[in-house]
Amino acid sequence: MIKKTVSSVEEALKGVQDGMTFMLGGFGLCGIPEKAIAELVRLGISDITCISNNAGVDDFGLGLLLQKRQIKKMISSYVGENDEFERQMLSGELEVELTPQGTLAEKCRAAQSGFPAFYTPAGYGTEVAEGKETREFNGKMYVLEEAFKADFAFVKAWKGDEAGNLIFKGTARNFNPCMCGAAKITVAEVEELVPAGALDPNQIHVPGIFVQRIFQGNDYEKRIEQRTVRKRN
Amino acid sequence: MLDKNGIAKRIAQEVKDGYYVNLGIGIPTLVANFVRDDISVEFQSENGVLGMGPFPFEGEEDADVINAGKQTITTLPGASFFDSATSFSMIRGQHVDLTILGAMEVAENGDIANWKIPGKMVKGMGGAMDLVASAEHIIVAMMHTNRSGQSKLLKKCSLPLTGVQCVKKIVTNLAVLEIGPKGFILLERAPGVSVEEIKAATEGNLIVEGEIPEMKLG
Numbered sequence: 001m002i003k004k005t006v007s008s009v010e011e012a013l014k015g016v017q018d019g020m021t022f023m024l025g026g027f028g029l030c031g032i033p034e035k036a037i038a039e040l041v042r043l044g045i046s047d048i049t050c051i052s053n054n055a056g057v058d059d060f061g062l063g064l065l066l067q068k069r070q071i072k073k074m075i076s077s078y079v080g081e082n083d084e085f086e087r088q089m090l091s092g093e094l095e096v097e098l099t100p101q102g103t104l105a106e107k108c109r110a111a112q113s114g115f116p117a118f119y120t121p122a123g124y125g126t127e128v129a130e131g132k133e134t135r136e137f138n139g140k141m142y143v144l145e146e147a148f149k150a151d152f153a154f155v156k157a158w159k160g161d162e163a164g165n166l167i168f169k170g171t172a173r174n175f176n177p178c179m180c181g182a183a184k185i186t187v188a189e190v191e192e193l194v195p196a197g198a199l200d201p202n203q204i205h206v207p208g209i210f211v212q213r214i215f216q217g218n219d220y221e222k223r224i225e226q227r228t229v230r231k232r233n
Numbered sequence: 234m235l236d237k238n239g240i241a242k243r244i245a246q247e248v249k250d251g252y253y254v255n256l257g258i259g260i261p262t263l264v265a266n267f268v269r270d271d272i273s274v275e276f277q278s279e280n281g282v283l284g285m286g287p288f289p290f291e292g293e294e295d296a297d298v299i300n301a302g303k304q305t306i307t308t309l310p311g312a313s314f315f316d317s318a319t320s321f322s323m324i325r326g327q328h329v330d331l332t333i334l335g336a337m338e339v340a341e342n343g344d345i346a347n348w349k350i351p352g353k354m355v356k357g358m359g360g361a362m363d364l365v366a367s368a369e370h371i372i373v374a375m376m377h378t379n380r381s382g383q384s385k386l387l388k389k390c391s392l393p394l395t396g397v398q399c400v401k402k403i404v405t406n407l408a409v410l411e412i413g414p415k416g417f418i419l420l421e422r423a424p425g426v427s428v429e430e431i432k433a434a435t436e437g438n439l440i441v442e443g444e445i446p447e448m449k450l451g
Contacts, residue, residue, distance in 0.1 A: 027299075027301075027303075027317070053317070090355065100360070101362075102325060122363040124366060125396070126395065170297035171282050171299050171314060173314055174316065178318045223296070227294055228306070231290075
């Protein structure tokens with residue numbers, strides 16, 4: 001068994017530098033690598049490019065890195081509820097590449113799977129397709145999209161073992177599995193790290209081969225963006 | 234004239250037994266409340282869940298179980314979770330039968346714009362471009378006019394496009410319309426709304442053939 005365990009977030013992020021490109025899992029604040037983000041803030045590295053579906057909210061998630069102006073460029077599908085993101089984007093302080101959500105996921109999966117590019121119908125005829133090669137297949141038009149290239153992928157899972165195998169919970173899975181193995185180094189943080197053999201191989205979502213470093217994070221905040229409930233009758 | 238719930242109620246009639254349905258944020262989310270109980274339908278949310286249920290009871294919210302609007306949800310028996318790439322395989326691969334989404338503008342050729350007002354508002358397209366480029370059945374749920382009273386059913390979209398020639402059906406507070414080769418075909422009027430009022434609120438080419446029935450909302 002090849003051990004992927006590291007003892008701390010500091011060790012897990014060894015090698016991150018100014019100007020690098022990072023992938024970060026999560027949808028909104030759900031399933032984000034909270035510990036890796038906090039460490040990036042602490043390290044104070046700058047000029048980074050982040051590939052992440054969203055950019056957190058003003059005071060949590062990637063919003064923390066935006067506040068400190070550590071991010072040079074965001075590649076995301078939805079800005080949504082982050083006012084600071086929208087402000088930096090409209091003022092031109094922040095470079096933003098808005099990418100259709102399915103294309104974003106597939107650009108990760110292509111990088112993970114060794115495909116340099118793929119054709120998708122998403123964005124054909126829109127400004128997303130400007131400057132990109134297009135091609136007709138069976139009477140329908142498609143846009144050529146290239147795989148991402150990234151230095152680190154930071155993902156968050158529910159459980160993981162020493163071999164780097166991962167299991168996710170609920171919709172906290174989202175982009176995390178697509179990003180594993182899609183960067184030069186994949187760092188997984190988990191809520192519960194167990195010895196090899198403790199997880200059922202039948203239930204593994206991401207095999208450890210896609211993960212280089214794994215550590216257990218404690219006290220996850222797991223902030224809820226929209227708390228919607230119904231009343232008991 | 235319909236309110237948002239009325240629009241959702243009318244759209245719910247388009248949801249058929251055995252359909253997998255993706256609901257966008259806003260009015261489309263309300264559609265789930267009006268689908269008949271005697272048919273089997275599964276709701277997909279593109280952040281990675283199929284078989285979405287109602288909001289959780291107070292105190293039972295789970296931060297790890299949300300929909301694409303980032304709202305806490307529950308799942309129903311038979312539900313599944315999956316990653317984002319798999320989610321969009323369901324969408325692009327046309328396994329999802331029906332997409333219902335909102336729009337800022339729709340053109341008479343089926344073009345749709347709903348993600349950006351240059352220089353003013355940029356929310357991003359989220360999954361909308363993937364959804365409209367692939368879905369076989371797309372229904373747009375929106376108000377017929379914007380806040381300043383201008384038509385949202387246009388000859389040509391003025392805002393950056395989300396997709397081209399993809400919208401099939403539109404349900405507004407005034408009418409049900411279909412996109413035909415020559416423009417918006419008027420199918421139904423909202424209760425109490427005249428053809429003249431719909432004409433006046435539609436900038437694009439409106440095709441009115443014969444008697445236009447009033448919607449039956451049941």
